[in-house]
Amino acid sequence: MSGAIHWNPDPEIINLFHTIPLRYYGLLFATGLVLGYLIVRSMFRKENVPVEKLDQLAIYIFVGTLVGARLGHCLFYDFEYYSHHILEIFLPFKINGSDFQYIGYRGLASHGGAIGILIAILVYCKRAKINLLWILDKVAIATPLTGMFIRLGNFMNSEIIGKPTNSNYGFIFESEDLLPRHPAQLYEAFAYALIFVVLFYLYSYKRQSFAKGFLFGLFLVLLFAARFILEFYKENQEAFEDDLVINMGQILSIPFIIAGIILMYLKRNPESQHADTGREIVGE
Template identity: 55%
Template sequence: MINIADITHFFSSLKNDCCFIFLGSITNRVGNQISVLFVVGARLGHCLFYQPDYYLKYPLEILLPFSWESGTFRFTGYRGLASHGGAIGLIIAVLLFYRKTGIHFLRVFDYIAIAAPLGGTFIRLGNLMNSEIIGNPTNLPWAFIFTRVDRIPRHPAQLYEAIAYLTFFLLVFMIYNKRGKTLKRGFLFGLVLILIFTFRFFIEFLKKEQVDFEKGLMLNMGQWLSIPFILVGGVIWCFFIKTQIVKNLALLDKLINKRAITGEELLERLIPRPL
């Protein structure tokens, strides 16, 4: 199974600078912990967010790939993982790593954020090949027919997400390559939270309900679970914007009082250079 820890380790070998060496070190030290808590979180997320009535009745099936039917065990595999639960598990893993090592958690989140969209791309491509998380019916020319489910042309919502997440990965990777040494801690993490979960919120309108209780709801479970992540990303970015405004106002006041700079030089210092 390809996971985020594997992807971050791969990227740590692409460029021999201190940031990627740091990333590789983090991956080696926390990779297994991230992998385990990501999968556990994804499993618990599905069971508790989407099918709580069933799994609270049969709690052993949360951890065991078997079901108890008609007095006999039947192998079923692990039927259901939720990306929101996986994200929560990943956050817990990083916070535990921070508590143990003292390395600032936002710094770790930033490096994981570089690889996370690519991991999401692979996950959605796997969903596409397994006919999971299918879209609503459509007559669009690129509609897919998921023969394991029915013969109805549907939105390939998994492919939409895979393309979006790959685009987000390329964007974040480009930002890191160009401005990585000057970015504040948490910048990439906040950006990825906003991009991924905002897209996830809107793409849910094109998806078939995953569980019966979502039918008739204004927002489905995936959308409700996306809102807190969007808000966290927004809070992080508001903090950066406020900090930058305060910094620019202080610089403006200092320069005006000293009268030691021209208007053109002032604009160059106050307005960030394009990427």
């Protein structure tokens, strides 16, 4: 008797004007970004930092996420193709002569998104004269929740699938084959949700025990360690990874884990016995 679940949902919710499809992935991605924004906004208000600062930051992060994730996929995972189709890196169309086919941005890499976010925050903090580590701690708390929604979007797309379970149990992604597989997207979504709970708890009840930057370091260690482990349950995304000892996702996770450990060590003790004021955080 098989305990496998057959999975083959239509990734499109509705096709607007028979031209632009509304997909689960895009909707879940947007939901994650909005919830992340609302969580960070509550922390700004809690620590008496003007919310206007966050509105500016949100634009930087949104652009950094999309550009970084897109470039990360094109450079790390599919450079051979995009090196000959440069316009398709930036445009949501597949170009074949004079024919334009809307396909959206299907190739997005989380490691590239992380790099894009970091660069965007660095630029923002320098221009806005706001404390970098304070911002990174706040963004780190919300990011796993956003990541959870993105992985649920991958699940609805039947992409980033897991390896076969070699049993009668698992998910059968019918668009791929009829083998019961690990629902790796759900594993990762659950891991990100758990990381969000841990970080939010530490911020809410223990933040005076650490210096600014500690939570960001912990975020790097937890999220990318989870990513490294869960890659063992995923199929490689590109053929070239089959010849590697560990895949590209694991290779890219290692520097983040090391950086997180170093930051946690450096920021393990509180900077002072008193909470920062909004004026100190924004450098006024």
